[in-house]
Amino acid sequence: MEYSVIHELVHRLKVSHAMSTDYVTVPPNVAMRVAQQRMREARAGGMPVTRGDEMVGIVTTEDVILWLDGGGRDDLVEQWMTRDVVTVDRRWPLTEAMGLFGKTGFGRLPVLDEGGQLCGVITPESILKSLLDEVSAMLTAKDEAESGRATMDGSVLRIEFDVPARDYERAGMASVRVKRELAARGFKPQLQRRVAIATHECETNLIIHTTEGGRIVALVDDGSVKLTVSDKGPGIEDIERAMVPGFSTASDFVRDLGFGAGMGLPNIRKCADRFEIRSKRGSGTWLHLEFDVTPGDRAPADPPSTDGGGEEVRIR
């Protein structure tokens, strides 16, 4: 992983992204034994000490060791806790918290919200976990972005997808990609939605119903979006029947995965301005869809957002 990616992440991510909200606390007026037990059970190296909503200190393994060393059996938490707690604000960038870990050598820092109330605990482990999550999210998004091949043919954008049969996990990838491209070109959400839904349904049909998968070719220009979807079989026995809402030949297994409502083809037809389907049992199925782009479907030439300040790849 490039240094710059992590560097960018720890500046962009906030403490709230990396903190754990699932932490244990202890009141100040209970025995140290209770604190010791709670820490052991939660496998926590320390806990905020709270009275009601208010944090009054922190007690850590170190305090427990000192207390054990002193043999002080019946002491209360408030006698051993640290009152002067170093905290972080949940709105701070991660770098700030990481800096504090380095400076103090502490293993955990309580996190406060805007109102100064305890709302989480951050540890080096929770930071590492959030970074790993974020990096894998970035990789997933990249994977999807690269699921198709995009080329420019004059002013026409052509995106091509090979959709393998029975690769259920990847259902929707082409749709996400097409939608992203439309969004980047300033097409309005309403049109994005129609195209994305149709693409999604075409894609799932290739995954569920074909023997060898198939291909989706999307052509995008200022005036229209066109989709051509083709496969090599098995073909549709009775197209009219297949177009009836609710008609499906999907197996129970496929239905368990969330497909097979029999709504795909009717919905594709509804979304597209022009819809053509040809199919022959034994040789395959071919669909052609066109979506008209009216001037109102496009926002005034807005370049794809590259401000870098965005939190995530928001494409709806």
Place this chain on the structure above:
Amino acid sequence: MWWSDLIAALHATPLVELPDFEAQSVAAADLLSDILATDKEDFVILTGQISPQAIRTALAVGALGVVVVRGKQPPQETVRLAKSYGVPLAVTELRMFEACYVAGGVLWNTPLSTSLSTD
């Protein structure tokens, strides 16, 4: 209806948290094509589907958030996708019918009995 109110009413555990937002409607279905066939705008999804496709379906229709019912835990990949695409995701123990009932209460502001159980 605020997302946060819905989540609270459903006793749902948020898996992907984003700034709160308002939704006008709910689409509830286990089959993704049923969700893709909705005409609703500004809606959230209630579904039993936990696969990554559920998130891509939400993206395709522009749903604002996804609540998984019946306490099913979405796999890492689903959570990851939701996070990277900015789709708020939460899980409730309630079953579909109960979840719809509760969501309806939040949406239409009708008084509800609070004694729904999950078993």
